[in-house]
Amino acid sequence: MTSHDSSFISQGTRCAGTLMLPETGTKPPVIVMAHGFGAIRAAGLMSFADRFVAAGYAVFTFDYRSFGDSAGEPRQWVSPRRHLQDWRAAVRHVRALPEVDVARLVLWGTSLSGGHVIQAAAGDAGIAAIIAQVPHVSAPASLRRVPLGNILRLGAAGLADLVGGWWGRPVYRPIVGRPGEVAAITTPEAWDGYLGLVPEGAPWENKTRARAFLAFPFYSPIRHAHRVFAPALVIAGRRDAVTPAGAARKAADRLPRGRFEALDCHHFAPYVGETFERNVRLQLDFLREVVPTTPGAERSGP
Template sequence: MKNIDSSFESKGLRCAGTLLLPGQGECPPVIVMAHGFAGVRAMLMPHARRFVEAGYAVYLFDYRSFGDSEGQPRHWVDPFRHLEDWDAAIRHVKSLPQVDGERMVLWGTSLSGGHVVCMAARGHRIAAVIAGHPLMSGLAAVAHMPFLKVLRLTLAGLRDLAGSLIGRPHYLPVVGRPGDLAVLTGPEAWGGMQQLQAIVDGPWENKVLARVALKIPRYNPIRKARGVRVPTLVIAGANDSIVSAQVARKAAGRMADARFTLHASDHFQPYYGDFLEENVRTQLAFLRKQVAL
């Protein structure tokens, strides 16, 4: 596997990217991957390695304000900013001579699972989409939370916006245990993120700008699902307490050419262990059908 640093610019800031190439073959199909909520691209390496071993090129990138990318303040999750980064990443990968940009697959998980649906609906020339455990409705995710938590998150978001005017942003934990004031507090959140941290070769901070609480309810990729015309694999988890498998199934039903698969996993299990292997097998079978090597 060949590893090449390959950054690009999004709205005047450098986004860090890594191009992974298989040992054999010229101009292979390329899978463009970005992590979900408040993650970094290193967390996707277990998936990426298996794709490269199967003969595909992979391009991983960090959003602005995350990982090795530029951007201040740090830890700024905004799905609408993320979509700008995706637009720029797709243009960048299309320009790379080492890969076949006409056989491009967009791969997203959790929050970025919704992003790749939005990208496909925008009409980018791509071959296929893989959306794993995707957030298809921010409104549905918030509606599932207890009212008191929603209120506390909203107040924290307003505090962050007010503090940003004087250079004092306010942060929340990304994950917490049930009952904590954190963005993700499902039963699997704390232990699942610990598993992901073990993958990362370097520090990861459990913090995110609280203003994200004001943006997520407005982000609903399911509304774009009817615009997706390319073959799409949607994978959901029957035990996922973070995003709704039912909403993911509904979104897949609106797409022109979608396959919906339900695994017995929670939100984090697809990244490691037996569920990682099951997840990769499902995705490789889809890729073999849709993107010829």
């Protein structure tokens, strides 16, 4: 495998990207990957990327603006609108890379970005496939799991951030907390599950601009699922209390070429251990079927 930095510009700001290439003599299909709510690409994506590259796929990973290795101020700003701008800029960038076969371009997202790939692929006939892992697809479905007191406190902090932003004083709140704390994600497994993915010394902080909590209730990518032309694999966790499996199944049903798989796990388990192994096997089987490394080798069938 070879890899090199391949940054791109989104809305005038540099986004850090890395292109990983398998040891092949031909242009491989390429998988574009980014993380979920407040996470960076160094937090759990490399284990998937390594397996994809070993199977003959190129992988392009990137950090959103104001996260990880990317530029952008103020830092740690979770925003579906901004993230989608970055996704579209990343896809434009990858489509200009000479090392890969852009006719076989796959979007891969997890958690919040699992919804992003659905919305980014909607209406784009040039996307070969998407993989949405434990995806956020419905704000109402996710918010039903959040204590009302948290919703009210986070909403008030969001309003304070809107006001503070005018004076260059952004207001932040935690991304992940323990049950009973005021944070974006406080399910019982969240603290260890989320922080366990972040490497020691990584450029990440447990905070997001609080205005994220004003945008999130209106973000439901399931509304765009019917406009995704590409084959789509949706993988959910049956015990997921962050992005419920029922909503993911509904999204898969609305995707014209969607298929659904459920793992017996919570939201953070698909990145590690035996659950990761089963998960990545499902994804590789799907990729080999719908976007094989040899052009024209797609298998027939549903």
